[in-house]
Amino acid sequence: MSRKGFIRKFPPFNILSQEEVEQIKKASVDILKETGMKIEHNEALKMLEKNDCIVDYERKVAKFPEGLINECLKRCPSSFRVKARDPKNDLIFGGNTVYFKSSPGMHIVDPRTGEHRDATKQEYIDAVRVLDALENHDWFSCYTPYFGYMGVPEVMKMTMGFIMNIKYSTKFSGLCFANYNWEYNFRIAKVAGCEILCPGFMVSSPLTLSEFAVEAGFKTLEYGFPVGVDTGSVMGATAPATIAGAIAEFNAELIGGIVLAQLKSPYCRVYVWGFPNPLNMMNGAPYFGNIANALFNVANNQIWRDYGIPCRNTASVYTSSKLIDYQNGIERAVPAILSAISGASSIHLYGGVYGEIAHSPIQSILDDDLAGMIGRFIEGINVNDETIALDLIHQVGIVPGHFLDKKHTYQWWQNEQYVQKCADLLTYPEWEKEGKKDCIYYAEEKMKKILTEHEVSIKLSNEQEEEIKSIVKELHNFYIKRGDLKD
């Protein structure tokens, strides 16, 4: 039992020749061999030295031999299962399956005005329930829907948000580490009966792994959870402005994390992703929605397919728009479909407005249609005697013959089309008569319906809730001791 996602029926789109793939892969190896990575973690450096890396302890830089790189890449499973709270929501990453996931936002955003602010606890819960209900949404990103909710101290926000996710949804969830909260998060997940996917080895580009990031990765593996390796290079800032150069560096960073993961826990489940944005040369912010991002993802999906390791496209559908508008639509739809046809294992999509600054459940509902359209597209076209319908075409013949009253139409049309749930599909006179409603109106109506009717498939038991409460108390005390909380 697992979520079906969408199965890409056709061979993935390749933007590079095999020679170009090899050239970029070789460049990544050269980066690791010659420049190496800064790894601010002594145990990790010792482990690398033991495995034939050249380690400069003073600079904390390790240089990786090619044999080790290849061996560690081979150890990564090409497909693996992650466990959700409800087994029907387990995910199997890899192969031709494409999943869609949600995107976090620091704030809740008004879908009409773009104004944003902290979410209340109720708004947080509502956004989780919406994501739980949406048909094509497969899993939650780290700190999604919001980075937390009002009334919770900053350091506790991610953990408290995660608890709302597992309480109000049984879908699989990612979770980011913050302020050494990993052990508590893992314990909460275990109590809830699920796994979580965390960016354990989170690289700081260029080519640096902090002590915290390595420690987070090691702890993840100690708990037996799948580990995320991710980086966040910005083309023109922390990586070359050229897409090929940025991919070479980006992948060197991911491979560095993979080597650590596979040395620490051989054959562990590794999922790679990252945030490859070009720099907005007007103001130094990441340039969300730039087509360079899609080019990067399409090429990199091809390279990771070649490595045989599932890869998720994360920043592919961030937009620079602050509103739910035309710009937002094209900046998320174009890269999302390109990611889907080029072999991304899962695609960041639902709810995010303007990078990770804001999230909106209305956007999530609209994104469910986008995921449905893309999913339908990658499922491709069935070609067989029944779908070609030659006999029927002969039978209908010429005008005034038609197909509307034929059983074949009745049987097939819904399979062939994807009918959006929240789009305005009326004729012009109908639209005028119905009060000129737009897609946001329909999404708002759908949200009301979800919040009235939707129930989480499995509730947490009282015992689970009590156990989680006591872990939260421990975490609170831990932060008081560390000086992160005052009382």
Added chain:
Amino acid sequence: MKSDIFAKLHEAMIEYNEENVKKLVLQSIDEGINPLETLDVLTKSISLIGDMFQNGKLWLPDLMLAAKCMESGMEPLKNEILSRGLSLKAKGKIIIGTVFGDLHSIGKGMVATLLSANGFEVIDLGVNVEAKTFIEATEKYKPNILAMSALLTTTAPEMEKVIDNLKKEGIRSSLKIIVGGGPITQDFADNIGADGYEPTAVLAVNLVKRLLNIN
């Protein structure tokens, strides 16, 4: 000839020719030209580039390369100014750093570069700076402004820790504090008790000028 050197220096600045900027500054020193006049040429050139950037005619790489040129010329120029017993009065002193747990340096670097190019003395503490290091640096350098950067939502709360520690040490009121970075907002800045926030490096320079009442 002075006017010839100055014209070439301006040209080197707007062509982002770091090597020529340095060469021409050294030539101006060799020829005994008043270093404050040479500095004026550099300042006017970078101001022009800054204005063009703000008007959307140039891009960030232009600004950064110009700032690098400025830095390459400033090094010998500063020594000359000091050796002649002249004073190079900075507009203000700023301590800057990326908070503990955060290794992101680009935004912080851009702000530091632009502040230096605008005549401020900048003490860059680097990245992953612990609260106690900010406090020690504040006590040591007595800056007008402390600037903190964070790119991660997970590290932004460190800023509040630094401000709380400054309060504990009784030195909070002696300086202005500004914060910036991807996850930072005006509300966040207000909540942690910072004096200012701006979303971009260019606006950060304007903020510093505002806080220090500089036109």
